[in-house]
Amino acid sequence: MTYLDRLAHLIRSCLPSDVEPPADSDDLFRIYAVLLQAKGEQVTDEDVHNAWCAWMQSVNSSHDALIPYEDLAPETRAEDAPYAEAIRAAARGRGPQKW
Numbered sequence: 001m002t003y004l005d006r007l008a009h010l011i012r013s014c015l016p017s018d019v020e021p022p023a024d025s026d027d028l029f030r031i032y033a034v035l036l037q038a039k040g041e042q043v044t045d046e047d048v049h050n051a052w053c054a055w056m057q058s059v060n061s062s063h064d065a066l067i068p069y070e071d072l073a074p075e076t077r078a079e080d081a082p083y084a085e086a087i088r089a090a091a092r093g094r095g096p097q098k099w
Contacts, residue, residue, distance in 0.1 A: 007033035014086035028055040040091035
């Protein structure tokens with residue numbers, strides 16, 4: 001297990017219990033771990049959407065939501081919010097420890 005895997009697990013653990021991540025999303029959460037490292041508490045819903053798009057291109061390159069964040073319907077945009085908040089919560093909770 002790498003430091004990115006540990007961060008990915010931390011982010012996953014910060015999700016609300018009613019949010020179910022996509023199946024087989026370990027690679028997606030590693031990308032979220034990179035966002036945590038790069039942006040920490042400054043991560044935005046748009047950042048999360050862009051990371052999801054990068055992952056989704058390899059999963060389903062014809063997915064309807066593979067469009068810029070600003071072009072998404074509000075209800076689709078809202079799906080990114082819990083992941084962004086989980087990344088921010090992980091950033092707050094991990095303290096000064098380096099992985």
